[in-house]
Amino acid sequence: MKLKQLESLLGTLQQFSNPKIELEQYPTGPHIASRMLYTAENSFGDVTDKVVADFGCGCGTLGLAAALLGAEHVVGLEIDSQSLEIASINADNLELDANFVQCDIMNLGWRGPVVDTVVMNPPFGTRKKGADMDFLSVALKIASQAVYSLHKTTTRDHVKRTALRDYNAKSAEVLCKLRYDLPQLYKFHKKKEVDIAVDLWRFVPREI
Numbered sequence: 001m002k003l004k005q006l007e008s009l010l011g012t013l014q015q016f017s018n019p020k021i022e023l024e025q026y027p028t029g030p031h032i033a034s035r036m037l038y039t040a041e042n043s044f045g046d047v048t049d050k051v052v053a054d055f056g057c058g059c060g061t062l063g064l065a066a067a068l069l070g071a072e073h074v075v076g077l078e079i080d081s082q083s084l085e086i087a088s089i090n091a092d093n094l095e096l097d098a099n100f101v102q103c104d105i106m107n108l109g110w111r112g113p114v115v116d117t118v119v120m121n122p123p124f125g126t127r128k129k130g131a132d133m134d135f136l137s138v139a140l141k142i143a144s145q146a147v148y149s150l151h152k153t154t155t156r157d158h159v160k161r162t163a164l165r166d167y168n169a170k171s172a173e174v175l176c177k178l179r180y181d182l183p184q185l186y187k188f189h190k191k192k193e194v195d196i197a198v199d200l201w202r203f204v205p206r207e208i
């Protein structure tokens with residue numbers, strides 16, 4: 001599938017109807033989501049025919065992008081049941097197969113490398129300090145091939161150091177820096193658009 005077609009299909013997805021600030025429910029827009037998954041497949045071969053998990057899947061954008069690119073199996077993990085309902089509707093509308101499971105990533109009972117690739121736009125940790133790094137720590141325990149994740153550019157040195165030293169990463173590479181533009185979702189957002197710089201990372205787990 002071409003990048004433009006992927007972006008356009010992702011643009012049809014329903015997003016959070018009632019976003020919960022305590023869970024940092026910001027959707028990944030179609031521009032970033034399409035490039036993230038397209039790069040994962042076309043530069044690294046990490047999606048097509050692979051088992052892909054979408055951590056904190058929200059309304060399913062990243063997992064469904066993986067399904068559109070021919071992932072063998074997609075599982076979306078999310079703590080919020082309302083978001084999971086929307087994710088299922090999105091999958092049905094695109095006639096895609098994906099499993100959406102309600103769970104807290106912090107209590108995920110999976111052991112060992114049970115999926116090939118994890119994709120995620122974790123909570124940035126503005127509500128629960130360290131949430132982004134907690135997600136990354138779990139992702140690097142259960143992916144055998146690669147973890148793709150978005151993190152604020154301001155945290156770049158910390159993310160790299162911690163992933164390599166403490167989280168079982170063999171490599172940690174920033175693939176590109178992106179402008180994460182959000183529509184005004186919450187009352188405390190003063191501007192119409194909230195604009196922050198984020199890094200798209202690719203981590204390779206060490207073999208266990």
Ligand SMILES: C[S@@+](CC[C@H](N)C(=O)[O-])C[C@H]1O[C@@H](n2cnc3c(N)ncnc32)[C@H](O)[C@@H]1O
Pocket residue numbers: 023024025026027028029055056057058059060061062077078079080083103104105106120121122123124
């Ligand atoms: C920044 S949003 C990204 C949503 C979606 N992946 C996307 O790209 O549009 C982070 C998501 O993580 C979910 N989340 C937050 N804490 C979680 C936890 N402990 N376990 C599972 N999901 C969690 C939130 O509900 C939210 O949907």
